[in-house]
Amino acid sequence: MTPGNNGASTPEDDDPFGYLYADGQANGAQPPSGGYGYPNSVNRVRAVGTRQYGQQPQNVQTAPYGQVPQQAAHSHGRPNAHYAAPETLPGGAQTAQQQMPAGGGRGGRGPNHKGLLIGAIAVVAAVVIGIGVAMLGGDKDKDDASDEVGTGPTQSQESKPSPSTSKGGAAQKDLPEVDAKALRLSPGLTTATDFKGAKADGGVYVTGFNQVGAKVTWTVDGIEKAGSYRLYARYSIPGVDANATLLVNGKANTQPMGLKNFIKSPKGDWEKGWQTSWAPVTLTKGTNTIELACNEGNQCDAVLDQLWVQK
Structure with missing residues (x-):
């Protein structure tokens, strides 16, 4: 077989530099001119353009x-x-990933605004109800507190304080009281029942007080502790302010006992002129003497109903 067809000079046995050696030259190796240097060697050169790329x-x-x-x-x-x-x-097909609806779940209908609105209204209603209850409770407490405030010397009282309504009570020993007919009267004074409204037994009141030198005296027994007290007086005036000198154990107070027209009763109407006033007094333990006198400078056009002491 010749080297051209028996495979002895197959490409894997070709030596491109065989022409440089004696044995290669003996085998007829020539410098390369397009092949590997051996006769009839495989020429693997492919013409330009015969191979195409990118074909399916x-x-x-x-x-x-x-x-x-x-x-x-x-x-x-x-x-x-x-x-x-x-x-x-x-330009290919879009991916299968899908975006969630903008409104969230439940078919993309969005948030439940109606439920949120109902919840907000319920909260506001609860707050308003709480404020209303607190205000009602505060007003009640305020009214209760105002009932406990002591009456000042310039205030009138339509009804007698609790000591006068609790006769026979244990606290009555510290809060003595007296009706008009139990007072010691100076000459010229007397008791009467000409008009109604007195709370003393039988509707009796002291009259004739509107003259200089007139005086009523009350001996107060049973003061268990010395200290500051209030002397209350219930009286009636004909719609005009009055006053009297107050003496405790023979010592006059610096200010007169005010018998003012606090309720603004009409002039000349004695039955509508009943009201109450008080003044501070300092009492000693045991027995004390309290006097109301019409002295010079006093305006004494008044009738006297009751006197009492309150801590």
């Missing part, structure tokens, strides 16, 4: 856009190397 292999079948060719998908049980997913190609 013949075993790949085309399919409608977006679908995987059957032969490529199932050839030899593995994916075809020439297949590319549609979403990787320019």
